[in-house]
Amino acid sequence: MNIPKPVEADLIAGVPALTQRRPRLLVVDDQPVNVHALHQTFSADHDVLMATSGEQALALCASEQPDLVLLDVVMPGMDGHEVCRRLKAAAATCDIPVIFVSAYNDEAAETLGLELGAVDFISKPINPKIARARVKTHLTLKAQSDLLRDYREPGRLQHE
Amino acid sequence: MSRSPLLKTAQSKQTGRQQAPENTPTVADGTLPARVSEAAVAAGVDITAALDRLGGNQGLYQRVLRMFIDELTNIPAQLAACVTKGEAQCAMRVLHTLKGQAGTMGAMALSAEAADGEKRLAGGLASDDAERLVRQTSAAIAAAGPGLAALLQALQVAEAPMAAPTTSLDTDAVLTLLRTITRHLQNADMAATDTMADLQRQFGGALGEQLQPMDEAIGALDFDRALRLCNALIDDFTESQPA
Numbered sequence: 249m250n251i252p253k254p255v256e257a258d259l260i261a262g263v264p265a266l267t268q269r270r271p272r273l274l275v276v277d278d279q280p281v282n283v284h285a286l287h288q289t290f291s292a293d294h295d296v297l298m299a300t301s302g303e304q305a306l307a308l309c310a311s312e313q314p315d316l317v318l319l320d321v322v323m324p325g326m327d328g329h330e331v332c333r334r335l336k337a338a339a340a341t342c343d344i345p346v347i348f349v350s351a352y353n354d355e356a357a358e359t360l361g362l363e364l365g366a367v368d369f370i371s372k373p374i375n376p377k378i379a380r381a382r383v384k385t386h387l388t389l390k391a392q393s394d395l396l397r398d399y400r401e402p403g404r405l406q407h408e
Numbered sequence: 409m410s411r412s413p414l415l416k417t418a419q420s421k422q423t424g425r426q427q428a429p430e431n432t433p434t435v436a437d438g439t440l441p442a443r444v445s446e447a448a449v450a451a452g453v454d455i456t457a458a459l460d461r462l463g464g465n466q467g468l469y470q471r472v473l474r475m476f477i478d479e480l481t482n483i484p485a486q487l488a489a490c491v492t493k494g495e496a497q498c499a500m501r502v503l504h505t506l507k508g509q510a511g512t513m514g515a516m517a518l519s520a521e522a523a524d525g526e527k528r529l530a531g532g533l534a535s536d537d538a539e540r541l542v543r544q545t546s547a548a549i550a551a552a553g554p555g556l557a558a559l560l561q562a563l564q565v566a567e568a569p570m571a572a573p574t575t576s577l578d579t580d581a582v583l584t585l586l587r588t589i590t591r592h593l594q595n596a597d598m599a600a601t602d603t604m605a606d607l608q609r610q611f612g613g614a615l616g617e618q619l620q621p622m623d624e625a626i627g628a629l630d631f632d633r634a635l636r637l638c639n640a641l642i643d644d645f646t647e648s649q650p651a
Binding site: 275278279280281282283284285287288289291295296297298299300304308312322324350351352372373374376 | 457461462463505507508511514595597599602627
């Protein structure tokens with residue numbers, strides 16, 4: 249008789265496998281210096297895509313399915329809050345974790361971002377070590393969440 | 409884009425050197441040249457923290473500092489336009505962006521000044537206050553400008569020995585790198601900046617002027633323009649190859 253393994257065992261075993269490929273991050277910011285800073289912070293072990301507008305970010309999320317989005321709030325045109333709202337409203341992108349990266353450092357801004365569905369908030373100017381640690385945490389949580397969903401919904405397409 | 413007077417001053421003191429590739433040696437290990445450290449202190453710039461955010465990449469810091477100085481000159485006019493229209497939100501966005509950019513560059517006093525203005529605007533935009541705010545911000549930018557320009561100049565002087573050597577041209581290798589850059593640009597992949605740095609490092613000595621517009625477009629994240637320039641270079645090099 250086959251005794252199913254406990255879910256936890258698959259989750260623990262599966263995370264390293266999922267993270268063997270380089271995670272793909274999307275950095276969204278209209279200011280090149282901030283994009284360069286995040287690229288330098290993550291390029292050693294992540295693929296870093298960039299968008300300089302909200303519209304471009306939505307298109308890239310739909311086409312490239314990044315593993316996580318680092319999203320500025322204040323941008324010309326569509327701001328980061330609206331981008332997050334739209335990502336969370338679309339079935340194809342609602343599971344992509346969003347971390348706001350903003351020079352707003354007050355409680356209200358952080359709370360609003362989290363209410364819109366973001367998983368975390370990083371203040372500018374970034375501290376590279378903290379940014380790396382937070383992104384690593386959320387990529388791991390995302391991988392576990394994907395695995396759990398695959399386990400519960402075996403017919404669902406496997407994560408790449 | 410027109411260059412700011414501050415930037416022109418810094419550039420006019422540069423004497424025909426190649427633009428530094430972004431993969432110049434890192435300086436996060438405390439080997440920052442004394443003249444750069446001194447210029448940073450004089451400018452009120454926390455260059456150690458700023459370089460840490462850019463992976464210690466002095467060439468990249470130099471590039472974004474040049475862009476930052478250029479953009480600073482537009483901010484008083486942007487703020488004044490917001491104030492004229494009575495749009496507090498518009499002025500807050502300008503100051504918020506300045507706060508973030510200056511903070512990333514390590515220009516903490518300027519960042520703090522912008523943060524203060526942003527806070528004051530949060531309560532609305534009374535005309536007297538708004539005009540004072542524009543004056544104060546403009547004065548802070550004017551005060552910061554010479555120090556930032558001097559820092560840029562110190563960085564340019566410090567990188568001089570690392571300028572890319574003139575190398576013989578391997579057209580196939582150049583084309584391979586250009587095609588890789590094209591692929592990255594099409595995918596909005598920041599690896600384009602790394603491959604561009606490789607191209608500069610290997611062939612900047614021979615191709616410096618030809619590469620510069622594309623290099624600048626990639627640095628400014630204008631990937632559409634960079635892609636057009638990259639494709640034009642590919643056409644040029646392909647045509648120059650023997651049949």
